[in-house]
Amino acid sequence: MKKTFSIIALIVLIFIIGGIGAVVTDRILFPRLATIEPFSEYHFVKKATDNVMIIEKTEQITVREDDSVNTVSGQAATTVVNIVSTVESQAKDIKSVTAANKNGTGMVLTSDGIIATVSEAIIPENAMYTVFFYDGTFAEAELLGIDPYSDIALMSVDRQDLTSIAMANSDDARPGKKLIAIGHAFGEYQNRYASGLLSHLNKVYNLSGGIVSSSEKLEGVFEFDNDILTSYVGGPVVDYYGEMVGMVTKVGLNGTAQYVLIPTNDVRATLEYYIAHRDFDRVIFGASYLPITKEYAVAKDLPRDRGAIIYSPSGRQGLAVLAGSSAQIADLRVGDIIIAIDEQEIDLDHSLSALIAPHRSGDTITLNILRGEENINVEVTL
Secondary structure, eight states: OOOHHHHHHHHHHHHHHHHHHHIIIIIIIIIHHHHHTTGGGOOOHHHHHHOOOOOOEEEEEEEOOHHHHHHHHHHTTTTTTEEEEEEEEEEESSSSSEEEEEEEEEEEEEEEEEEEEGGSSOOOOOEEEEEEOSSSSSEEEEEEEETTTEEEEEEOOOOOOOOHHHBBOOGGGOOOOOEEEEEEEETTTTEEEEEEEEEEEEEEOOOOOSSSSSSTSEEEEEESSSSOOGGGOEEEETTTTSEEEEEEEEEEETTEEEEEEEEHHHHHHHHHHHHHHHSSSOOOOOOOEEEEOOOHHHHHOOOOOOSEEETTTTTOHHHBBBBTTTHHTOOOOOTTTEEEEEEEOOOOTTHHHHTTTOTTTOOOEEEEEEEEEEEEEEEEEE
């Protein structure tokens, strides 16, 4: 009897151990093997993992926003520089020499020493420039040029070891995006910060500073809901990935200063234009116009809701088309609607000035124009 009980107990123990082993093999071992080469290729392993759910342990992490802002701004802060412009003026008495200085913010665009700022942040002519870096070092800088289209100034320093700012694709930016402006705290050689939102993509804003757009000025800017940007002109505005979305610039409009952001893609295009041509000899098309929006088309009963209409507030032809310009040679008239340039349709994402800007003197373009009910094509050499 005792022997029989022992045999039964042994059999039960074997079943229990075997059952536990089967469960472990089926629920733990096989699912793990299914993720490892070459076991994942065996049919019986795949079959054993059917309808098995693997639950991974996750942890909830709380990130304080003030800490994340500090971290994000720190990533881009090393690329922000202080630019000191100095002009020496000599009085009638040869012993009397005074120096006029101007402090401005800029940023490193390339590791080999190209610095970007805007014309408002420097003394643009007959000045000497010194760039102070984040680590306390400084270097003399050469002004490479000021782009009349974007008002961006490029400078060069003799350095090959600089950290350049990361650039986002500004076409992906949307209103409501959290942004951080970085400027330089002049005199202390450290940075200052301002946070806010990308409040508006103003696609019809022209850097000419007037109610009428100029074919020679960049059109389409970002608006930042923090308008206290006096100390940030020439500096970057970055997103929460630490990538530059725009660059602060100052525009004079009817005697008042407005602060807007030049989108990063336009900063990149300015740099590429200079690298390709080593100058900023932009063409002068010579037209004043209004970008057509849906609202304007309805209000003025226009036949199209996109394009660029040749315009002057007074209606005078001489104020809408510059004498001797390519626009005059093309016989553009007040009220003409330019539909396309070289078959690229003009709309709010492809402005007239943006389609003209990449061209060089001597290039020939084809304008598609709507004049009244007549649609005409005109070739003009810039």
